Amino acid sequence: MPGQNKDNSAAIRLLSVLSPLTLLLLWEILARVNIIDIRLFSSPSLIFKSFIPLLISGELLYNTAISVERIFIGFAAGAIPGILIGMSMGLSPLIRSAVEPMIQATYPIPKLAIMPFILLVFGIGELSKVFTIAIGVFYLVVINTVAGVLNIEKIYLDVAKNFGASRKDFYITVAFPGALPMIFAGLKLGMGMALILVVAAEMSAAKAGVGWMIWRSYDMFDIEQMFVALIVLSFLGYLFTLMLDAIERWVLPWKQHCR
Numbered sequence: 001m002p003g004q005n006k007d008n009s010a011a012i013r014l015l016s017v018l019s020p021l022t023l024l025l026l027w028e029i030l031a032r033v034n035i036i037d038i039r040l041f042s043s044p045s046l047i048f049k050s051f052i053p054l055l056i057s058g059e060l061l062y063n064t065a066i067s068v069e070r071i072f073i074g075f076a077a078g079a080i081p082g083i084l085i086g087m088s089m090g091l092s093p094l095i096r097s098a099v100e101p102m103i104q105a106t107y108p109i110p111k112l113a114i115m116p117f118i119l120l121v122f123g124i125g126e127l128s129k130v131f132t133i134a135i136g137v138f139y140l141v142v143i144n145t146v147a148g149v150l151n152i153e154k155i156y157l158d159v160a161k162n163f164g165a166s167r168k169d170f171y172i173t174v175a176f177p178g179a180l181p182m183i184f185a186g187l188k189l190g191m192g193m194a195l196i197l198v199v200a201a202e203m204s205a206a207k208a209g210v211g212w213m214i215w216r217s218y219d220m221f222d223i224e225q226m227f228v229a230l231i232v233l234s235f236l237g238y239l240f241t242l243m244l245d246a247i248e249r250w251v252l253p254w255k256q257h258c259r
Contacts, residue, residue: 042223047231050224060213064232067202067210070126071194071236074133079190082141083183087175089142090149103142111136111193112200124205132201137190144189148182149175184248191240195233210236 024044030036031043038046054060089096111132122128152174160174176183202211210229217226 040223042227047224047227050222051228051231054225054228060228060232063209063213063229064236066208067198068236070129070201070209071133071191071198071240074130074198075137075191075194077130078134078137078194079141079187082138082186082190083145083176086142086145086183086186087149087171087179089146090152090179091170091175096146100146103139107139107143111197115200115204119205128205129198129201133194133197136193136197140189140193141183141186144182144186145179148179151182152178180252184244184252188241188244191244192237195237195240199233 027036027041028044031038031041031046051060085099089099115132118128118132122131157170157174160170198209199211199214202209203215206212210232213229214226217223217229
């Protein structure tokens with residue numbers, strides 16, 4: 001059985017590498033035989049040729065660094081309040097009844113729809129971009145955190161109460177550890193939302209960033225550069241997911257053994 005599990009894991013890793021390579025190869029073949037229009041869809045080889053000058057000049061790294069900085073700041077600005085408020089809502093029916101209707105009423109509003117209002121309030125500087133990301137991350141984290149706290153077995157809350165746990169103890173030793181699996185689910189969803197919103201924010205009012213590169217490429221009809229920026233976004237999404245998975249494995253080692 002251990003040997004079989006090792007073979008299965010090796011096959012899974014190999015498949016995860018071969019599947020995107022197969023897709024790229026198919027894309028290149030379709031472009032070469034003129035089944036797809038390279039003026040609109042380009043090809044992996046042309047995109048790679050455009051990638052090298054952008055990388056060597058430092059333009060790609062600079063714009064990527066700008067976007068990553070905005071993502072991290074906005075993610076932290078949305079996730080930290082989301083966790084704290086979510087735990088408060090989960091532990092206190094009074095707070096939940098007061099805050100939950102506002103979240104339910106405002107969550108369905110598309111975050112892109114309020115971009116003009118955000119620009120009016122915060123201007124076209126960095127604050128508007130960070131706030132746009134933060135508000136999208138906040139909702140996903142707070143909703144998952146509340147669900148995580150509410151799913152904690154009541155016996156743990158009763159034991160903490162019987163031992164005279166303070167409000168601080170309820171947060172640190174009961175609510176936070178018990179809700180961590182759902183909190184990480186919210187963080188992963190929030191990171192995906194952060195990548196979406198940073199592009200929207202940089203398209204509307206920015207002079208640098210991956211989203212700005214996409215919009216500039218559209219203006220110049222530079223399809224290859226547009227695809228380079230899109231590939232960078234997908235790579236960032238994959239990298240951030242791996243990072244959150246590694247943190248989750250470190251914080252919740254017991255969860256891996258349950259799979």
